[in-house]
Amino acid sequence: MPVGVAMIMHDFYPSIGGAQTHTLMLSRALRKHGVDVMVVTRPHPGTPAREQVQGIPTYRVGMKGGRTIAGLSYLAAGIAVLIRERHRYQILHCHQMISPMTLALIARVLPGKRLVINPHGRGPRGDVAKLTKLRPLTGKVRVAAALRWGDAFVAIARDIHDELRTMGVPETRIWDIANGVDVDHFTPASPDERMALRRTLGLPDGRLVVFAGRLTVAKALDVLLNAWAQRDATLADARLVIVGEGELRDDLVRQTHTLGIEGSVIFTGGTNDTAPYLRSCDVFVLPSRTEGMPIALLEAMACSLPCVATRVGGSTEVIEDGKSGRLIAPEDAGALARALAEAFATPMWGVYARQRVRDQYAIDAVAQRYATLYEHLLNDRNASPVRTPV
Known part of the structure; x- marks a missing residue:
């Protein structure tokens, strides 16, 4: 019988974010490996309660409303779907250890089910x-349930592996499987393709630095704008392209005016596909204060962009400092400005970056690691956790 997996998420496509992008790519790749995948997620404006998202059956359950109403309706409607579709899957794969994990823990009592817990x-x-410090009451109950009923935990970065160990998860139940990227979709552009993409996207000629992601405090775009204001004369004609939406957009636009750099910063808004923007630009920057395993960085590296990122989370595992990009300390605008100039002067970083992503983070290889995990759980083997090479 083919393996069936229910991906359980808070948000899913067309919602924009690293976890959403990764799960969609992973689900598509798993289907190529013969794994039947369905997704259970919360409602999204303008989308039906049930639809096929790029071939993936997707159930959007629950109601909009306050936190309590939305949470309870998500759990009630989600468990109804999982019970109704129980013959379709054996693996519950929850993404994030909040409401998706709670739903998966409830469904874990169904006969023959196994639970994979995947913090991002x-x-x-x-x-x-969030469980151990920000939710001291309900968090303790959920931690205990996760330790009791979680059959495997996925660590997408070493920091998350260490946090799971601190939470009490045995080493034998942690599988280190990094996020992946579609290296056929995210691929370098020829000079002609780059120019054509710029015309299509309305981007100017000249040198372009690109950021792609949510405009949130965690991404530290305020630091990036301060760095951009400090860039040296060699980058005087360059433009900074910020791709994404988020609650800080208005604040960031105001900051560009305060710093007098509004003429060299372009806010494109959000997109469901960053590939055209990445392929049209010259350098990628990720100034984050915190990261899990950043999908945007993997996508940029797959496009052969020289990358500059802060030394946080999975970025430190992906970038070989000085070979496939540059790692700097977070919050250091001066170092960030210097690193951007260095990136333009070191195009070979992009060549090595794509090679590294193709070797270690291609989504098909990542899907195979998950397929191995699922098979181990279903066959009740004493599975040896996967270690992703870095």
Whole structure:
């Protein structure tokens, strides 16, 4: 019988974010490996309660409303779907250790089910911290349930692995499987393709630095704008392209005016596909204060962009400092400005970056690691956790 997996998420496509992008790519790749995948997620404006998202059956359950109403309706409607579709899957794969994990823990009591718990965030506001520090009452109950009923835990970065160990998860139940990227979709552009993409996207000629992601405090775009204001004369004609939406957009636009750099910063808004923007630009920057395993960085590296990122989370595992990019300390605008100039002067970083991503983070290889995990759980083997090479 083919393996069936129910991906359980808070948000899913067309919602924009690293976890959403990764799960969609992973689900598509798993289907190529013969794994039947369905997704259970919360409602999204303008989308039906049930639809096929790029071939993936997707159930959007629950109601909009306050936190309590939305949470309870998500659990009630989600368990109804999982019971109704129980013959379709054997693996419950929850992404994030908040309401998706609670739903998966409830469904875990169904006969023959196994549970994979997959946190995506790290640090003070990451998945483990939310349970152990930010939700001291309900968090303790959920931690205990996860330790009792979680058959395997996925660590997408070393920091998350360490946090899971601190939470009490045995080493034997942690599988280190990094996020992946579609290296056929995210691929370098020829000079002609780059120019054509710029015309299509309305981007100017000249040198372009690109950021792609949510406009949130965690991404530290305020530091990036301060760095951009400090860039040296060699980058005087360059433009900074900020791709994404988020609650800080208005504040960031105001900051560009305060710093007098509004003429060299372009806010494109959000997109469901960053590939055209990445392929049209010259350098990628990720100034984050915290990260799990950043999908945007993997995508940029796959496009052969020289990358500059802060030394946080999975970025430190992906970038070989000085070979496939540059790692700097977070919050250091001066170092960030210097690193951007260095990136333009070191195009070979992009060549090595794509090679590294193709070797270690291609989504098909990542899907095979998950397929191995699922098979181990279903066959009740004494599975040896996967270690992703870095």
